[in-house]
Amino acid sequence: METFKKTYVAPFQKSSVPISPDTLYWKKFTPPILLKEVNLVDFIDVSPIEPHFVAVTCSSRVQLYHPITRMIHKNYNRFKEAAYGAVFRNDGKLLLAGSDECAVKLFEVTSKNLLRVFKGHQRAVHRCAFLPTDNQIVSFSDDKAVIQWDIPTEKIIHKYEGHSDYVRSGTVVDSNPNLIISGSYDQTVKLWDKRAQDNKEMISVNHGSPVESVIMSPSGSLLFTAGLTEIRVWDCLAGGRLLSKISQHHKTITCLRFATNCKRLLSASLDRHVKVYDMSTFEVVHTYDYSSPILSMGITPNDKALIVGMTDGIIAISRKEEESAQDEVSSEQIGQHEESGRRRKGKKLYSDYAITDSGVKEVEYSSGKRYDTYLRKFRYSKALDEVLSDYYYNQHPAATVAVIQELIRRDGLKTALAGRQGRQLIRVLRFLVKHLRRQRFMRVLLLVAHTLCDMYAKEVGQDATVDQLFLRLCEEIDGEVLYMTELLELQGSLEMIVAGGDLVRDNGIHSLSSASAPVIISDSTAKTQQASSTSPTTRLEPSKKAKEAVVVKLKS
Structure with a gap:
């Protein structure tokens, strides 16, 4: 019975298909640096101003990380219970966060001072946002209500009630400060206009599953909603007409973000993947794979850093290679400066x-x-x-x-x-x-x-x-x-020259000894020498037998 396993010969590999510029662009992100938090990472937001601090909402605190050093810059822990959905204002000076305390808290970024506490919800507030203009904010709560607040007075301006389940997602429109969008677990997404007198929704669309995240294009024309494994695209200018369905994940999508000046859409999911879509075709151009299910995601302006938060408390920060190279050069210069100082002190480096x-x-x-x-x-x-x-x-x-x-x-x-x-x-x-x-x-x-x-x-x-x-x-x-081949050839030539020199030297010594001591050689040996002497080009060494021939010394 033959048991030998034949060697597997891989088939000839065809030349690879040219990779698109999008794939090469998104491959420039370095492998992520992993940071550990105490609990699952609920929300991530990036400051719109330099150096683009990253606000990470986890457990009962909000922590600001520096995107380059990956170190904690500030810690906001004025929460008795869990904090949710901390976001920056468009000037990066204020930070707003919801909580399990049925309240929304407003912090000053630089001093960490708690400036305002907005109380009026009956249940936890999971998401909140600054309105682009006016000193107003909006909050989305598990009590099925959306409330618009006045920052200076901490008073309620409008209360929008129309959902029949938890409101776990919401956003505002930068191009139109009068619009508020809310997504609920009742499978609907509603668009509210704060100028309306009756506080009724302007547009309501049914996603078909509990809505986890909503995002609006900067122009205010396209609305993206995420729930279960599907992203749906709606045309708000056409009254909420469904344009497209995107289904590239196999588990619940938890977060949506824009990138590359809103030319690309990013989605994160519990299937451990982050996918990048082309906004013109809604096709996937790149995919990132992580070690744990993803709950939150953020990306800095100009795509300098991608930050992902996971269910096991891990924060993964990936940076563009060009930026990393600059940082390394700067760190090398700093290291050389320190080493030059040590050299002056006489230490061996x-x-x-x-x-x-x-x-x-x-x-x-x-x-x-x-x-x-x-x-x-x-x-x-x-x-x-x-x-x-x-x-x-x-x-x-x-x-x-x-x-x-x-x-x-x-x-x-x-x-x-x-x-x-x-x-x-x-x-x-x-x-x-x-x-x-x-x-x-x-x-x-x-x-x-x-x-x-x-x-x-x-x-x-x-x-x-x-x-x-x-x-x-x-x-x-x-x-x-x-x-190396030429060197070996040269070595062979040198060895032949050296061997020839040794041969000439040995023959010279032999001729001198023959002149001083006459010898008698056997007949066979004489014939051999006679034959060799007739050849003009061949010179033979005395054989062993020749050296052992009887030599008779002549008596004086």
Whole structure:
């Protein structure tokens, strides 16, 4: 019985289809940095002004994170119970949040002072918003009501009642400050006009399932509603006519956001996916995958950072690569400035490296290096990123190769190289192209080049810059192979010349010994020598038998 399993031969892979500019654009976001909160992240909002602080509503507090440093900037904890839906005003100076206390609270961003408390709801307030003009706000509550408030007096201006279930979503229209939109678990979305005297809805549409999120286009013409696994698009100018249904998720959609100056629509879902849609065709142009179900999402202006909040309390912050590269350059400059100050104090900064047969070996241990910190924490990718920066690339490539050697020793090279896109992959390739042909680095970098080609062979064709660097790497390897071939040919020629010189020297010594000591050689040997003497081009060495022939010394 034959039990041998035949080797699987993969079919020839066709050239990849050209990737759209949208996909390349959204792939520029770096892998997310994960932050842990104490409970599920209910809502995320981004300040409209620099530096675009991120307001994260979680449990009984609202925390402001810096989008670049990912550190907590401020903490608003003036809540006795759970807080919900904290949002910024359009000037970024005020922060509004609902709560389980049946109240809406207004904070000053800079001082964290609690400025106003709006009480009038009978149940929890999950969403609230600032009206674009006038000093007014609007709140959406589980008591099925929508209330418009006056900020200076904390009094109710209008109360809109028309829903028959919890109102868990709502928004306002920037282009028309008189319109208020509310979405309810009674499956309806209502548009209210605060100029109406009877407080009746102007438009009411039925989504067909409990509404989790609503958003209006800046022009005020298109209304997007999300409930269960479907997004519906409504034409408000036509009285709420249904334009399209988008169903790309397989679990409940929890959040909608605009991006790229409202040219793209983002949706987050409990299926752990964030999808990007083209507003002109409503087709998916890119998808992000996360580790847990997503409850909230925010994106900064000009798409500089994408922030996602999940049910397990994890906040994932991804930034555009161009911005990250600038931050790294600035951090490198700061690090160089600090190190120059230490150099003035007489402290040794960089360890020495010795050339060995196996590669580059560190001679002295240098404490305080950032890549050593990453290695101790098993953050292999960050350690490799650190030594691939321009500073090490230009001035201390031996440190980079030493870290790569340590990654190989720890069996962490594939972990460090995995998941790289765009600029991160370009850094590795440009280092290989520049330093591969250096004799002391070659053995280590060849292994890196082989590993990189195996891991990213299927990615070829997605980025022109990466493709060009792979071609240059191939040219460098071909050039090194040709160079080594020429050296081997030269070595063979030198060995022949040396062997010929040794032969001439040995024959000269033999002729001198023959003149001083006459010998008698056997007949067969004489015939052999006679035959060899007739050949003008062939010169033979005495054979073993010839050397063992009887030699008779002549007596004096």
